[in-house]
Structure formats: C-alpha cells, structure tokens
Amino acid sequence: MPDPAKISDSPPPLSIVCLDDDADFRQYMRSTLQQDGHEVRVCADTEEFFEACETRLPDLVLLDIKMGRESGETVLQEIRKRWSRLAVIVVTGYPSMDSMRETFKQDAFDYLAKPFSLVDLRRALAQAAEALGLGQRPQDKLRAELGRHIRLARTEAAWTLKELSDASGISVSQLSSIERGAHLPSLESLLSIAGALKRKPSEWLSAGGF
Numbered sequence: 254m255p256d257p258a259k260i261s262d263s264p265p266p267l268s269i270v271c272l273d274d275d276a277d278f279r280q281y282m283r284s285t286l287q288q289d290g291h292e293v294r295v296c297a298d299t300e301e302f303f304e305a306c307e308t309r310l311p312d313l314v315l316l317d318i319k320m321g322r323e324s325g326e327t328v329l330q331e332i333r334k335r336w337s338r339l340a341v342i343v344v345t346g347y348p349s350m351d352s353m354r355e356t357f358k359q360d361a362f363d364y365l366a367k368p369f370s371l372v373d374l375r376r377a378l379a380q381a382a383e384a385l386g387l388g389q390r391p392q393d394k395l396r397a398e399l400g401r402h403i404r405l406a407r408t409e410a411a412w413t414l415k416e417l418s419d420a421s422g423i424s425v426s427q428l429s430s431i432e433r434g435a436h437l438p439s440l441e442s443l444l445s446i447a448g449a450l451k452r453k454p455s456e457w458l459s460a461g462g463f
Contacts, residue, residue, distance in 0.1 A: 265382055266388055267378065267387055268292045269291050269315060270296060270311040270314050271283070271293065271294070272299070272316050272317055274297060283295050285371065289375070294311070306339075310336060313341070313378070314341045325345070340387060341361045341362060344364075344369070345364075345366060345367060346366075362381050363381065394461055395437065398460045398461035399431065400431055400433055402460060403446055403450070414429055417449060417450070420450075431446075
C-alpha cells in the first residue's frame with residue numbers, strides 16, 4: 254500500500270456505491286461525498302446493491318459489514334465472485350479483530366470503524382484511488398495499461414529498451430515514456446511495438462478498457 258504521508262487527502266471524483274442498513278448513515282454518506290464531488294448511490298439491502306452494481310459498476314464500494322439480518326461478509330464474498338478487482342472499503346459500528354481478519358481475507362482495501370472522521374474517510378478513498386488507479390479518465394487508464402503490458406512483454410522477451418527500439422523503429426526515449434504511462438503511443442507506433450514483440454495489440458487495448 255502506498256505511503257499515506259505521500260498521498261493527497263483529496264481523491265479524484267469517484268463513482269461510489271454505499272450499502273448500509275442505517276438510513277441516517279446512508280443520507281450522511283450521500284450528502285457528504287456528493288459535496289466532495291463524487292457520484293454516490295446508496296442502497297439499503299443486498300438486492301438493491303447488486304442491482305446498482307450490475308447496472309453500472311462503481312469505482313469503489315463502501316460496505317457495512319454488520320447489517321442486522323444480512324451479512325456483510327457474505328456480500329463481500331459474492332462481490333469477489335462477481336468482480337474480483339472491485340475496490341471495497343468495509344465500515345462497521347462493531348469492530349473486532351476477527352471481523353477485520355475475515356474482511357482482509359476477502360481482499361477488502363481498507364476497514365473503517367464507526368464513527369469515523371471525514372478526514373479518515375477521505376484519506377481511505379484517496380489511498381484506494383492512488384493504489385488502484387480509480388477515477389482516471391479512460392485515456393489515462395489506457396495509457397497506464399498499454400505501458401504496463403508493453404513493459405511486461407519486453408521483459409518476458411528479455412529485451413532491453415535499445416533492442417525493442419531497434420526492432421520497432423521507435424526511439425528509446427519514446428519507448429521509455431510509453432512504458433512509464435506518460436505517453437500514449439500512436440496507432441502506428443503501437444502496431445510497430447506489438448509486431449516487434451509478436452503480440453496482439455487488441456489484447457492490450459482490451460486490458461485498457463477498449
């Protein structure tokens with residue numbers, strides 16, 4: 254996880270779904286997070302929650318782990334079956350070491366005990382956005398994914414940047430910028446790089462959401 258001291262407490266605008274059986278808490282989350290610029294949908298039960306996520310998958314879920322008749326742990330298990338990489342921050346008014354261990358086994362990003370401060374919530378959202386690349390524009394996600402896949406393919410081929418440059422006709426400095434996710438390659442450059450590495454650019458584009 255990134256160093257909290259190096260992360261801004263102001264995350265980018267996120268799409269958030271909050272599942273909680275407390276009506277007052279849902280209203281508080283909606284009004285507070287909307288004031289911070291986030292798109293927020295609140296749900297009172299699991300049926301409403303899964304319908305909301307199926308309609309449009311959010312960047313992040315705020316999940317109450319103790320909801321009377323319904324089990325947040327069961328919801329978290331189902332989330333992992335359906336969307337293995339969906340960011341989840343667990344919230345609860347009844348914190349315990351056992352519940353914390355169980356939620357982190359299910360790959361929850363963070364765990365907030367009620368009542369938590371707005372500062373703590375913003376920090377958790379900012380850390381999730383930083384670590385998982387949430388709230389990025391489509392072109393930002395594509396640039397990062399292309400760079401990552403090109404770097405992995407080059408590493409698997411045991412090539413240096415110079416060797417890839419020689420094979421693709423793309424300069425070393427441009428390749429380095431592309432791999433860092435700082436520069437989006439043109440279609441011509443992407444085809445040259447993929448051809449040199451004997452990869453399908455369509456797979457890289459698909460990984461970037463296109």
